[in-house]
Amino acid sequence: MQKKYILEMFPYPSGNIHMGHVRNYVIGDICARYHKLKGDEVIHPMGWDAFGLPAENAAIQFNTHPQDWTFSNIQNMKDQLKKLDLDLDWDRELATCKEDYYRYQQELFIDLYNAGLAYKKDALVNWDPEDQTVLANEQVIDGKGWRTGALVEQKVLSQWFFKITNYAEELLNDLDELTLWPDKVKTMQKNWIGKSIGAEIKFQIVGKDDQLNIFTTRPDTIYGATFIAISVNHNLVSKYLKEDEIEEIKKIFSNNIDDKEKQGILLDIKCLHPILEKEMPVYIANFVLDNYGEGAIFGCPAHDERDYEFAVKYSLPILKVIKCEDNELPFTQDGEVINSPLLNGLKKTEAIKKIIEYFEDKNIGKESINYKLRDWGVSRQRYWGCPIPVIYYEDGNYRVLDKSELPVLLPYDVNLNGKGNALLNHDSWRKIICPKTNKVAFRETDTLDTFVDSSWYYIRFLDNKLGKPFDTNKVNEYLPVDKYIGGIEHAILHLLYSRFFMKALRDIYKLNVNEPFKQLFTQGMITHKTYKTQNEEWVMPKDVIFTKGKLIRDKTKELIQEGPSEKMSKSKKNVVEPDEILESYGISATRFFMISDSPPDRELEWTDEGIQSSKNLVRRIEKYFTIDKTSLKEDTEKIIEKFIYNIEKNILNFSLNKCVADIYTLFNYLEKEKVFLYDSEISKKILVCLYPIVPKMCLNISKELFKSVEIGNWPSINTDLLLETNINLPIQVKGKLVTTIKTKKGYIEEDILKSIYEIDKIKNKILDRKVLKVINVQDKIINIITT
RNA sequence: GCGCCAGUGGCGGAAUGGUAGACGCGCUGGUCUUAGGAACCAGUGGGCAACCGUGGGGGUUCGAGUCCCUCCUGGCGCACCA
Numbered sequence A: 001m002q003k004k005y006i007l008e009m010f011p012y013p014s015g016n017i018h019m020g021h022v023r024n025y026v027i028g029d030i031c032a033r034y035h036k037l038k039g040d041e042v043i044h045p046m047g048w049d050a051f052g053l054p055a056e057n058a059a060i061q062f063n064t065h066p067q068d069w070t071f072s073n074i075q076n077m078k079d080q081l082k083k084l085d086l087d088l089d090w091d092r093e094l095a096t097c098k099e100d101y102y103r104y105q106q107e108l109f110i111d112l113y114n115a116g117l118a119y120k121k122d123a124l125v126n127w128d129p130e131d132q133t134v135l136a137n138e139q140v141i142d143g144k145g146w147r148t149g150a151l152v153e154q155k156v157l158s159q160w161f162f163k164i165t166n167y168a169e170e171l172l173n174d175l176d177e178l179t180l181w182p183d184k185v186k187t188m189q190k191n192w193i194g195k196s197i198g199a200e201i202k203f204q205i206v207g208k209d210d211q212l213n214i215f216t217t218r219p220d221t222i223y224g225a226t227f228i229a230i231s232v233n234h235n236l237v238s239k240y241l242k243e244d245e246i247e248e249i250k251k252i253f254s255n256n257i258d259d260k261e262k263q264g265i266l267l268d269i270k271c272l273h274p275i276l277e278k279e280m281p282v283y284i285a286n287f288v289l290d291n292y293g294e295g296a297i298f299g300c301p302a303h304d305e306r307d308y309e310f311a312v313k314y315s316l317p318i319l320k321v322i323k324c325e326d327n328e329l330p331f332t333q334d335g336e337v338i339n340s341p342l343l344n345g346l347k348k349t350e351a352i353k354k355i356i357e358y359f360e361d362k363n364i365g366k367e368s369i370n371y372k373l374r375d376w377g378v379s380r381q382r383y384w385g386c387p388i389p390v391i392y393y394e395d396g397n398y399r400v401l402d403k404s405e406l407p408v409l410l411p412y413d414v415n416l417n418g419k420g421n422a423l424l425n426h427d428s429w430r431k432i433i434c435p436k437t438n439k440v441a442f443r444e445t446d447t448l449d450t451f452v453d454s455s456w457y458y459i460r461f462l463d464n465k466l467g468k469p470f471d472t473n474k475v476n477e478y479l480p481v482d483k484y485i486g487g488i489e490h491a492i493l494h495l496l497y498s499r500f501f502m503k504a505l506r507d508i509y510k511l512n513v514n515e516p517f518k519q520l521f522t523q524g525m526i527t528h529k530t531y532k533t534q535n536e537e538w539v540m541p542k543d544v545i546f547t548k549g550k551l552i553r554d555k556t557k558e559l560i561q562e563g564p565s566e567k568m569s570k571s572k573k574n575v576v577e578p579d580e581i582l583e584s585y586g587i588s589a590t591r592f593f594m595i596s597d598s599p600p601d602r603e604l605e606w607t608d609e610g611i612q613s614s615k616n617l618v619r620r621i622e623k624y625f626t627i628d629k630t631s632l633k634e635d636t637e638k639i640i641e642k643f644i645y646n647i648e649k650n651i652l653n654f655s656l657n658k659c660v661a662d663i664y665t666l667f668n669y670l671e672k673e674k675v676f677l678y679d680s681e682i683s684k685k686i687l688v689c690l691y692p693i694v695p696k697m698c699l700n701i702s703k704e705l706f707k708s709v710e711i712g713n714w715p716s717i718n719t720d721l722l723l724e725t726n727i728n729l730p731i732q733v734k735g736k737l738v739t740t741i742k743t744k745k746g747y748i749e750e751d752i753l754k755s756i757y758e759i760d761k762i763k764n765k766i767l768d769r770k771v772l773k774v775i776n777v778q779d780k781i782i783n784i785i786t787t
Numbered sequence B: 001g002c003g004c005c006a007g008u009g010g011c012g013g014a015a016u017g018g019u020a021g022a023c024g025c026g027c028u029g030g031u032c033u034u035a036g037g038a039a040c041c042a043g044u045g046g047g048c049a050a051c052c053g054u055g056g057g058g059g060u061u062c063g064a065g066u067c068c069c070u071c072c073u074g075g076c077g078c079a080c081c082a
Helices: A019-037 A053-062 A066-082 A099-114 A164-177 A183-193 A219-224 A243-255 A305-313 A348-362 A457-463 A472-478 A493-509 A578-596 A608-624 A636-652 A656-672 A681-690 A695-706 A749-757 A760-766
Strands: A003-008 A041-043 A118-128 A133-135 A153-162 A195-205 A211-216 A227-230 A264-272 A279-285 A296-299 A365-371 A390-393 A398-400 A431-433 A440-443 A481-486 A517-522 A526-533 A544-547 A550-553 A560-567 A726-733 A736-744 A771-777 A781-786
Touching (some): A003 A019, A019 A041, A019 A481, A019 A526, A019 A578, A019 A636, A099 A118, A099 A398, A099 A457, A164 A183, A164 A195, A195 A219, A211 A227, A211 A296, A219 A348, A227 A305, A296 A305, A348 A365, A457 A472, A493 A517, A578 A608, A578 A656, A578 A695, A608 A656, A636 A656, A636 A681, A681 A695, A736 A749, A736 A760, A749 A771
Parallel strands (some): A003 A481, A227 A279, A481 A517, A726 A781
Antiparallel strands (some): A118 A133, A118 A153, A195 A211, A195 A365, A390 A398, A390 A440, A431 A440, A526 A560, A544 A550, A771 A781
């Protein structure tokens, strides 16, 4: 028996499932049900990504508790999912906010720490001064906190990090292994990791003992360097400037209206050019990133657009070192090196190679590889997350707990007021006596980023009740996940973190799994037309009616304007509710429509006509099977074999829209040719093929026809019948289609040509011309080439 | 700006380099009626025709929607990444 692990991204329990979930889970369910019918051992679990900010905010807003709110949402959403007829392994269910999940995550944290993959350091974070908490980047809108509207500050805090950068190279290289991932996602990850090959060069500061390291991908332009620029957060800055001076500069930079406008503050130090030994000015510049490379650059204005702009603004010399016309400056392409004694005449690649050799020789630089990828900051100053198993002593030292000291449970009795971290204010939870030292200690009050929770849930599903995080043998046997289905919005974060986790756990536990997800399928979002009143008020589709050639709001009779189809969103109110759709159209029509109108990886526009025609299809099939007679045509069996073959192929390719087309084609044939199957074996075969898509409808029909709810196994195909013997053979003259002839497969070319030349259309085409050549692609096409 | 993806009827979309437009929606005409969110039948790329048609222009090929070059348009992602 072949194992198939089919997984859809688990939902955040926000309260209700939405149409996007429905599409996601129906696609996965079709896949899982197909494999079960094929006799595969299918794992198809579901769980809850249950920690996170919305629970805390809801708790404050509705005066409830995050845990109660979350559990009640889970219950509600589980009920909703059950109405979708999903064949899920509910006995594998997990919720990341429950002790029996997060306590094992705390074990993994300890493992990572012991492996040197978790560490603590000071870092710049977004700080909301009113809420007294760190905000994620996506919670900062126009520099302001999304909840408070307060101006967000950059603040240095001591934070926990996971050393994902250790795996940068492997995360990049192994993308090539992921042949069943969309290229788009792989490209996004590649860009995010952002590998650059270049050089690290040391610049001496004149008259001081200090050196400045600089990363560059263009060491070949070193002779054109005319200035140095460093980030305001560079550690050299704090050495030469006072705190208040630095603050002043930061203020100047942040007051910049156009943040692309380059600004520089000249420092009172000079740098020595490593080859020419001339003195160069050093600027603090707003465009130098402090978190990339060394936070410092050498400016080569002639061959870099940003440096050029800066040099022009501050009247710095522009030295050409790549051959080009003056009006081409800044010239950033490859070219012949000039004005560079060591490199003249060389092209970029050779010049880079040679100059690096020179630097290494002189011990002032070396080849260097740089990544955009930063280590993953996992600390969150929030209550509703997995506690980090660390304690702090009064002397400032900390200790990561032993596994035997776990779990660190979240206290239930917290005071949530939106001001800061409730754990920090919970003294009786925070303060403990360390059992090892008998000293007073304080628990870590930061919790883990919820992306940590989702980085290994697919492993926990394999054995959700085990007394340790996972069983090594099971992981080796059942991972990677064969098909992982979800939205493209997780292209970087979740999918990159999970890949990192898998690799880290592989190394710690000696697993033989490299990648968590063998195949990734990203389903498209669901869109809907938007509606609003003259007063720019959004109106839900169900409140809009069409009468007398006009769209009006049902209740108020206001005139409605129709806008373009956009992603369903609560803010624009262009949503339909799954519960209401199921009520009106039934589960089978809903499942059909989820895959009908466009390929699953593209957007699906929700339309009344679309869902209605799905319902009509259901009714049509059901009606067909009530016709109580059987009569076959000669080609019926062949058509059925072809149908099975196509459905199977299209399910495996995720071409589910084509499955629907196959179904229409089949029933068009059956009805038009008056082929009736009723309770025949062929009906059984058809029902098995429809079952993954519309299980409920098939069971109902099966009950009627066969008095059975056993749907059986996926039918095997008689491939002999698939080979059409009668074919329509296209005949071309000079590559253009002239006619088609009916013939049999395996015809003899010479024989058939004789009859072709007798056809009037062909005769007329050839007439007084000479036949140069006849191309016969056996059983496919014949092309007659004439003069 | 860089990267990726995509441009096919009125619309959604089909086409291992081999009959472009499967299938659906919509539309047109008709049938029936136990008036339904029906059902059924016929038709539906353009043109009177020969023919012309897959964003524009070139190329490879006996043959291109499909492969190559180039340009245009749209979507998504990243965005001062040195």
